[in-house]
Amino acid sequence: MKRLAILAAAILLAACGHKTAPQSTFVSAADVRPASYAGKTPRFKALLYYSDYVEEAHRDFSHQAIEFFHRLTYGEGWIMDVSTSLLENGDLSQYDVIIMPDVAPSSPADQAAFQEYMENGGGWLGYHAAAYNDQSLKWMWFRDFLGGVRFLCNTWPPQPGLVNIEGHDHDITKNLPDRYVAPATEYYQWQPDPRSNPDIRILASLAPENFPMGLKDVVFGGDFPVVWTNTKYRMVYINMGHGDECFTDATQNLLFVNSLRWVVSQSPKGDPFQR
Numbered sequence: 101m102k103r104l105a106i107l108a109a110a111i112l113l114a115a116c117g118h119k120t121a122p123q124s125t126f127v128s129a130a131d132v133r134p135a136s137y138a139g140k141t142p143r144f145k146a147l148l149y150y151s152d153y154v155e156e157a158h159r160d161f162s163h164q165a166i167e168f169f170h171r172l173t174y175g176e177g178w179i180m181d182v183s184t185s186l187l188e189n190g191d192l193s194q195y196d197v198i199i200m201p202d203v204a205p206s207s208p209a210d211q212a213a214f215q216e217y218m219e220n221g222g223g224w225l226g227y228h229a230a231a232y233n234d235q236s237l238k239w240m241w242f243r244d245f246l247g248g249v250r251f252l253c254n255t256w257p258p259q260p261g262l263v264n265i266e267g268h269d270h271d272i273t274k275n276l277p278d279r280y281v282a283p284a285t286e287y288y289q290w291q292p293d294p295r296s297n298p299d300i301r302i303l304a305s306l307a308p309e310n311f312p313m314g315l316k317d318v319v320f321g322g323d324f325p326v327v328w329t330n331t332k333y334r335m336v337y338i339n340m341g342h343g344d345e346c347f348t349d350a351t352q353n354l355l356f357v358n359s360l361r362w363v364v365s366q367s368p369k370g371d372p373f374q375r
């Protein structure tokens with residue numbers, strides 16, 4: 101009787117695909133590197149460049165971004181300079197990443213410095229209006245940098261949106277759920293579709309179920325990427341960044357932290373988190 105029960109259990113296990121006992125995947129904490137910080141100097145250095153001369157909702161986001169990223173510097177694991185002047189602190193090459201909430205370089209000197217910085221391995225984390233560009237843009241390098249796209253239309257008013265995470269095979273998305281509801285923001289749709297550029301890797305997009313989306317400015321559908329990287333550069337663009345609610349969701353905050361961490365980890369000087 102007992103032998104029969106064992107046989108039945110074996111058959112059941114086989115039917116479930118467990119032909120043999122599963123290999124142990126247990127890893128002792130002592131076998132992996134501890135989370136202690138061995139270095140005596142900050143791992144990396146960032147510049148957060150922003151402007152107060154932007155619309156109120158973009159200023160709100162910028163100030164919250166300063167607070168959000170400043171909290172991540174606690175313990176001086178990394179250094180963050182904050183400035184409304186891109187070149188105030190001197191050569192950009194000292195920075196491992198430049199964070200730009202809702203603003204992009206505008207003067208010829210700033211544009212030239214940023215372009216040189218990015219073309220020499222610089223890192224960029226840009227939000228929302230940092231990528232805004234239209235037919236008036238003269239700085240074509242910047243459009244190419246973004247993926248060759250310019251503003252097509254927007255949703256209005258700011259509202260939450262269901263976001264699809266596109267794959268979990270990237271360091272930015274590997275620990276994110278398949279989808280989440282992003283807090284209220286204004287979304288920009290782009291032309292041509294950044295997905296049509298083979299150098300662009302889309303990491304998140306608005307789910308089709310959102311459409312029609314908006315009460316005043318209504319977007320009826322179409323592909324709607326909201327987070328991507330141009331694989332020719334060390335950069336991530338994040339479409340969220342309008343108003344004072346963008347940092348209220350844990351999933352989205354994780355996306356933001358992951359994005360910063362990934363950009364920095366790709367440094368040509370080596371991954372500072374491995375030190």
Ligand code: ZN
Pocket residue numbers: 157158228229286341342
């Ligand atoms: Zn906006």
